[in-house]
Amino acid sequence: MQIAECGVRIGSMADTQRFDVLVIGAGPGGYVGAIRAAQLGLRVACVEKMPTLGGTCLNIGCIPSKALLDSSEWFAQAHSKFAHHGIVCDGLRLDLPAMMNRKDTVVQGLTHGIVGLFKKNGVISLQGHARLLDPQTVEITADDGTSQTVQSGAIVIATGSEPISLPSLPFDGDRVISSTEALSLPEVPQRLVVIGGGAIGLELGSVWLRLGAKVTVIELLPRLIPGTDTQIASALQRALTKQGFTFILGARVTQGAVQDKQVTLTVENDKGQRSELTADRVLVAVGRKPYTAGLGAAEVGVVFDERGRIVVDKHYQTSVPGVYAIGDVIPGPMLAHKAEEEGVALAERLAGRAGHVNYDVIPGVVYTWPEVATVGLSEEAAKSTGIDYRVGTFSFLANGRARCMDEAEGMVKVIAETKSDRVLGIHIIGPRASDLIAEAVLAMEFGAAAEDIARTMHAHPTLPEALREAALNVDRRSRQS
Numbered sequence: 001m002q003i004a005e006c007g008v009r010i011g012s013m014a015d016t017q018r019f020d021v022l023v024i025g026a027g028p029g030g031y032v033g034a035i036r037a038a039q040l041g042l043r044v045a046c047v048e049k050m051p052t053l054g055g056t057c058l059n060i061g062c063i064p065s066k067a068l069l070d071s072s073e074w075f076a077q078a079h080s081k082f083a084h085h086g087i088v089c090d091g092l093r094l095d096l097p098a099m100m101n102r103k104d105t106v107v108q109g110l111t112h113g114i115v116g117l118f119k120k121n122g123v124i125s126l127q128g129h130a131r132l133l134d135p136q137t138v139e140i141t142a143d144d145g146t147s148q149t150v151q152s153g154a155i156v157i158a159t160g161s162e163p164i165s166l167p168s169l170p171f172d173g174d175r176v177i178s179s180t181e182a183l184s185l186p187e188v189p190q191r192l193v194v195i196g197g198g199a200i201g202l203e204l205g206s207v208w209l210r211l212g213a214k215v216t217v218i219e220l221l222p223r224l225i226p227g228t229d230t231q232i233a234s235a236l237q238r239a240l241t242k243q244g245f246t247f248i249l250g251a252r253v254t255q256g257a258v259q260d261k262q263v264t265l266t267v268e269n270d271k272g273q274r275s276e277l278t279a280d281r282v283l284v285a286v287g288r289k290p291y292t293a294g295l296g297a298a299e300v301g302v303v304f305d306e307r308g309r310i311v312v313d314k315h316y317q318t319s320v321p322g323v324y325a326i327g328d329v330i331p332g333p334m335l336a337h338k339a340e341e342e343g344v345a346l347a348e349r350l351a352g353r354a355g356h357v358n359y360d361v362i363p364g365v366v367y368t369w370p371e372v373a374t375v376g377l378s379e380e381a382a383k384s385t386g387i388d389y390r391v392g393t394f395s396f397l398a399n400g401r402a403r404c405m406d407e408a409e410g411m412v413k414v415i416a417e418t419k420s421d422r423v424l425g426i427h428i429i430g431p432r433a434s435d436l437i438a439e440a441v442l443a444m445e446f447g448a449a450a451e452d453i454a455r456t457m458h459a460h461p462t463l464p465e466a467l468r469e470a471a472l473n474v475d476r477r478s479r480q481s
């Protein structure tokens with residue numbers, strides 16, 4: 001048996017119940033990490049309790065929400081914009097079951113794809129609920145109650161997260177719902193209340209608003225998407241208000257009651273004034289918490305923080321040698337790409353290589369329309385750290401391609417350190433901001449100055465030209481402003 005640099009035992013294929021790496025959870029952290037570890041020659045198994053692979057992201061998160069966001073955006077465009085382009089759609093109507101079927105087909109295609117990727121890369125897929133018996137032994141109980149015990153040199157906990165419920169308004173899966181049910185409602189609610197003005201609430205609120213619901217968002221803080229650059233968040237609030245969203249900010253839901261298919265909420269604002277609100281359905285989107293139910297991690301000595309997250313060192317090792325954790329179950333932004341990068345970095349370390357995640361350049365996207373995408377420091381964060389900085393902005397109103405698309409709402413904002421011109425943060429609200437942010441992330445990963453982006457040739461007419469113009473504007477020399 002070979003020993004890799006980091007101490008993982010590399011076993012032989014004949015050793016069926018013993019692995020070098022056993023990954024618990026086949027979400028983006030787990031399945032990507034498992035594949036990378038197998039590519040590097042380790043004998044890897046991945047255990048998943050759900051019948052399909054892909055975790056929250058592929059089954060009940062990123063993918064189904066984006067499938068519905070794209071479908072509902074087509075519907076909204078057909079209603080409000082097609083005529084402007086000279087396309088007349090008489091008799092336009094919604095076929096919600098067909099829209100849901102398409103979403104399910106997209107999900108199935110991608111989750112089946114992971115089965116193929118596991119086969120291709122030699123990852124052994126085990127179905128069942130995993131429970132740690134000791135730092136090298138895991139019991140796996142399948143849905144039919146049968147169980148098996150497997151051993152592994154390294155165990156990677158990638159068990160993800162679950163929605164947080166409100167004590168005053170527990171989920172009932174019908175009228176008081178989490179994002180999971182909001183992805184499969186049987187009909188368009190007339191009145192939908194969304195509690196929580198973060199990415200998930202605004203995205204799913206957008207889906208149902210576009211399909212005809214009256215959507216009210218209640219948010220505890222006086223602003224949307226906490227942590228995002230305030231100028232960008234305010235612009236998003238204005239754009240969504242124009243679309244028909246109602247926002248009740250700086251307010252909390254103190255009580256809720258479900259009766260006759262209707263939910264009545266008591267809402268208290270920051271001045272202590274109370275009011276009542278009724279809805280057909282209430283989507284509680286106040287955040288997610290790590291999921292470790294029945295895992296047996298605490299029992300083998302894994303230490304958790306006060307928020308239920310597994311404490312890890314900089315190489316993702318928990319307090320128990322040989323037991324690691326990645327993704328939503330550890331501190332950091334709960335994002336699929338963050339989980340993936342951690343999975344890859346850990347796999348590389350387990351194979352004796354140097355894995356690394358740059359936590360300063362994690363992009364964050366809100367897939368509303370216009371979309372919001374950000375990376376690096378917000379202006380508020382730059383101010384609070386005392387860095388001397390300059391800001392360049394550019395409106396999509398002056399971007400030729402955005403005008404051709406009839407999608408000129410929004411702006412790009414580049415924040416750069418005054419002395420070095422190094423880019424500190426880039427914030428975009430506008431069409432396809434989710435795609436545009438990739439250039440910003442790459443620039444920051446390579447330590448670019450605003451001038452580097454400004455001097456890079458961009459094809460014309462394209463949306464990314466707006467990023468270049470904002471970078472030029474850091475030095476007050478945008479050509480189109």
Ligand SMILES: Cc1cc2nc3c(=O)[nH]c(=O)nc-3n(C[C@H](O)[C@H](O)[C@H](O)COP(=O)(O)OP(=O)(O)OC[C@H]3O[C@@H](n4cnc5c(N)ncnc54)[C@H](O)[C@@H]3O)c2cc1C
Binds near residue numbers: 056292
């Ligand atoms: C509606 C919604 C939209 C989202 N949109 C985005 C987006 O656009 N972009 C983005 O980056 N992120 C998005 N996210 C967040 C993203 O889904 C998560 O950050 C990501 O899935 C975390 O990956 P993970 O591998 O840590 O965990 P998960 O994807 O949660 O996977 C964990 C897996 O572990 C399994 N598991 C748990 N316990 C056990 C056990 N004991 N035994 C066996 N298996 C177990 C679970 O069944 C699950 O499949 C969204 C989330 C939601 C809910």
